[in-house]
Amino acid sequence: MNEPALVVEPLGPHHDRAAFFCGEPILDAYLQRQASQDIRRRVAQVFVALGDSPGRIAGYYSLSATSFEKDELPPTSAKRLPHYPVPAAILGRLAVDRALQGQGLGETLLLDAIRRIVRASATIAVHAIVVDAKNDRAVAFYEQYGFRAFASERRRLFLPLDTIERLGL
Numbered sequence: 001m002n003e004p005a006l007v008v009e010p011l012g013p014h015h016d017r018a019a020f021f022c023g024e025p026i027l028d029a030y031l032q033r034q035a036s037q038d039i040r041r042r043v044a045q046v047f048v049a050l051g052d053s054p055g056r057i058a059g060y061y062s063l064s065a066t067s068f069e070k071d072e073l074p075p076t077s078a079k080r081l082p083h084y085p086v087p088a089a090i091l092g093r094l095a096v097d098r099a100l101q102g103q104g105l106g107e108t109l110l111l112d113a114i115r116r117i118v119r120a121s122a123t124i125a126v127h128a129i130v131v132d133a134k135n136d137r138a139v140a141f142y143e144q145y146g147f148r149a150f151a152s153e154r155r156r157l158f159l160p161l162d163t164i165e166r167l168g169l
């Protein structure tokens with residue numbers, strides 16, 4: 001029998017934010033104390049994957065618009081980019097509940113975020129997805145999917161949308 005598809009939906013008041021625990025206090029606190037406010041202020045959209053009981057959050061991510069200067073990228077990636085700010089989307093946070101880590105949910109959430117950004121880019125141009133990895137393990141997680149480091153910051157990573165199209169992600 002096929003597994004039921006994972007539901008990923010915008011964070012709302014019916015989601016139990018207090019029960020979420022991923023092991024990174026900053027990421028737990030963001031969901032519990034700041035995410036709803038960021039949505040209201042239109043500085044982030046937050047999406048949650050639903051767990052097996054009502055309201056339970058299995059994982060979440062946040063997305064916002066951002067931009068960077070071409071000089072921040074390695075020279076080969078900066079080629080052909082303009083001298084004004086390059087539009088991008090930032091995956092501000094990504095976390096999976098401790099009890100569910102290592103089962104493919106992080107990958108599912110990352111691919112869900114990528115697909116939403118690709119869809120949005122048909123309306124508003126996005127050159128690349130940017131992520132600030134919290135630690136070296138997180139860097140390794142993102143590198144598996146083609147993210148590469150900015151020239152300026154080792155843990156700031158980017159994935160151009162044309163790479164996504166080439167990889168068929």
Ligand SMILES: CC(C)(COP(=O)(O)OP(=O)(O)OC[C@H]1O[C@@H](n2cnc3c(N)ncnc32)[C@H](O)[C@@H]1OP(=O)(O)O)[C@@H](O)C(=O)NCCC(=O)NCCS
Binds near residue numbers: 107
């Ligand atoms: C990082 C995180 C989101 C990954 O989610 P997950 O559900 O555990 O990961 P998945 O099971 O989907 O793993 C996908 C792949 O990444 C690898 N992976 C998982 N966690 C990893 C980590 N922390 N570092 C490096 N690789 C990792 C897995 O081995 C797997 O690769 P494989 O299919 O070749 O085995 C999750 O562990 C988490 O929430 N950690 C705490 C918060 C955090 O550090 N978030 C990163 C924000 S910058």
